[in-house]
Amino acid sequence: MQSSSSTVFSPDWPAIVAVVLGVTAFSVAQGLTYPLISLTLEARGFSPALIGVNALAFAGGLAASTLMLGTLTARWRADRLIIASLIGCSLCLATFAASGSFAVWLLARFLLGFFASLIFMLGEAWLNAACPDRLRGRVSGIYGAGMCAGFAAGPLAIPLLGSASGIGFAMTAIYLAIVAFATAMLMFSTKTVPEPSSTGDVFRFFRAAPLLAGMVFVFGFADIAAISAMPVYFVKMGYSEAFAAVSVTVLALPTAIAQPFIGVLLDRFPRERVALTAVTVAAASYLLLPSMTSEIAILSVFALMGTATFSLYTCALTMLGERHSGAMLVAGSAAFALAYAAGSGAGSGLTGAIMEAGGPKAGPLSVGIGLVIFTAFMMKARKR
Numbered sequence: 001m002q003s004s005s006s007t008v009f010s011p012d013w014p015a016i017v018a019v020v021l022g023v024t025a026f027s028v029a030q031g032l033t034y035p036l037i038s039l040t041l042e043a044r045g046f047s048p049a050l051i052g053v054n055a056l057a058f059a060g061g062l063a064a065s066t067l068m069l070g071t072l073t074a075r076w077r078a079d080r081l082i083i084a085s086l087i088g089c090s091l092c093l094a095t096f097a098a099s100g101s102f103a104v105w106l107l108a109r110f111l112l113g114f115f116a117s118l119i120f121m122l123g124e125a126w127l128n129a130a131c132p133d134r135l136r137g138r139v140s141g142i143y144g145a146g147m148c149a150g151f152a153a154g155p156l157a158i159p160l161l162g163s164a165s166g167i168g169f170a171m172t173a174i175y176l177a178i179v180a181f182a183t184a185m186l187m188f189s190t191k192t193v194p195e196p197s198s199t200g201d202v203f204r205f206f207r208a209a210p211l212l213a214g215m216v217f218v219f220g221f222a223d224i225a226a227i228s229a230m231p232v233y234f235v236k237m238g239y240s241e242a243f244a245a246v247s248v249t250v251l252a253l254p255t256a257i258a259q260p261f262i263g264v265l266l267d268r269f270p271r272e273r274v275a276l277t278a279v280t281v282a283a284a285s286y287l288l289l290p291s292m293t294s295e296i297a298i299l300s301v302f303a304l305m306g307t308a309t310f311s312l313y314t315c316a317l318t319m320l321g322e323r324h325s326g327a328m329l330v331a332g333s334a335a336f337a338l339a340y341a342a343g344s345g346a347g348s349g350l351t352g353a354i355m356e357a358g359g360p361k362a363g364p365l366s367v368g369i370g371l372v373i374f375t376a377f378m379m380k381a382r383k384r
Contacts, residue, residue: 012130014189015079016139019123019130021186022086024146025179026119029089029172031154036168037096037109046102057106061113062341066334069121070198073330078122078194079187085122086180088115093173097166121337125194125329128321134267137318141263144314145256152252194330201331202338209323209332211381212316213339215275218374219312220343222282225367226251226305229351230289234298236360243295250299251306258307259314266318272382275315279375282308286368290361313340 041051065072072081092112095104124143131139206213231244265274285305292298320332347367355363 010191011132011135011139012190012192014186015126015130015192018079018183018186018190019082019127020143020146021179022082022119022183023123023143024150025176026086026089026116027147027150028154029093029150029176030116031151032168032172033093033096033112033154037105040096041102041105044100050102054102054106054109057109058113058116059341061110061115062117062337064110065114065117066121066202066338067199069202069330069334070196070200072118073122073194073196074198078126078196078330079190081118082122082126083180083184083187085115085118086176086183089119090173090176090180093169093176097169097173117337121330121333122194124317124320124333124336125197126192128317128329129194129325130190130192131321133322136321137266137268137271137314138260138263140266140314140318140321141260143317144259144262144310148252148256148259148310152249152256195326197327197330197334201327202334205324205328205331205335208328209320209335211378212319212323212332213335214374214377215279215312215316216336216339217343218279218371219309219316220340221347222286222305222309222312222367222371224344224347225351225363226302226309228348229355229363230302232352233355233360233363236355239295247299247302250303254303255306255310259310262307262311262314263318266315271315271319271322272378275312275319276375276378276382278308278311278315279371279378282312283368283371283375286364286371289364289368 037054038051041054042048076084089112092108092115095108099105099108127139127143128136227248231247234244234247235241262274262278282305285301285308288301289298289305292301316336320329320336324332351363351367354366358366
């Protein structure tokens with residue numbers, strides 16, 4: 001097996017396909033199960049507080065897998081951990097379909113978060129290890145498109161499968177099991193594997209690459225603000241709930257389509273410049289939103305907002321592979337997971353609180369100002 005340093009000229013296509021396939025599959029599953037779990041628990045009479053506790057179990061699993069990263073990668077190869085995690089996710093979803101116990105669901109949700117985090121952390125490290133730098137932006141763009149499209153497509157299956165029975169969970173469990181088998185078959189042809197990492201490496205990465213971690217934090221903050229707070233903003237501004245729902249779709253679909261093109265830009269132009277352009281456009285779109293009155297104009301700005309915001313993550317992933325290798329690839333991916341979790345938590349909570357205190361328009365304006373501040377930070381970092 002080769003490490004990332006030995007794949008400068010020859011991309012490991014089976015590994016790249018395996019990672020994109022696995023992450024896209026789980027993104028579909030996560031996009032479906034996130035709302036489906038909440039809807040099912042609500043239909044069974046559980047309180048919003050208990051539904052929130054169930055969601056916290058998923059976050060606990062994410063944190064646990066990050067803390068155990070060193071132990072796991074020291075004992076097992078990363079590619080095998082990805083396959084095991086896909087199977088683990090499949091079994092967790094099957095548990096949701098088979099059991100009605102809240103305690104069992106709590107444990108399954110924790111394990112789902114644990115396995116999901118491993119899929120993303122190790123998958124992104126493997127993607128960078130398998131990809132030469134000349135193609136890194138385009139491959140990261142395809143990866144981002146698959147992830148974004150998966151998250152967008154998942155909820156669309158709920159009207160077809162319903163939430164009353166466990167068929168949605170069962171079908172998704174079978175789907176992930178098939179993808180795990182396909183990934184295992186591809187593994188026989190791969191030439192690369194991410195190197196083992198440790199929890200200490202994660203914290204060393206934060207010290208070595210604060211700009212990359214900051215980019216992912218800002219992505220998480222602005223992305224969740226757009227998904228969770230902006231639909232509320234539209235309703236408070238007098239738009240219909242249907243328009244608010246359509247805005248989320250408009251946010252997701254152009255974003256997925258645009259990421260491969262962002263990848264081309266990352267391979268043709270200085271990557272920090274592309275990232276700086278993305279955060280500048282994202283800031284401008286948030287600041288412009290309150291002045292818009294036409295629904296078409298609002299949706300156009302919203303599509304631009306989603307594309308620019310998600311592009312920050314595509315840029316960060318590409319720059320991770322460009323600047324780091326070996327164990328720091330896994331450590332960087334783990335740091336990204338922590339940064340995204342912190343950013344998304346802050347984005348959801350703070351934007352809602354600011355809108356409550358300062359009125360609806362304060363929401364997008366506050367996010368826009370935050371992005372302007374980060375833009376200034378990036379410009380200062382480039383001059384050093």
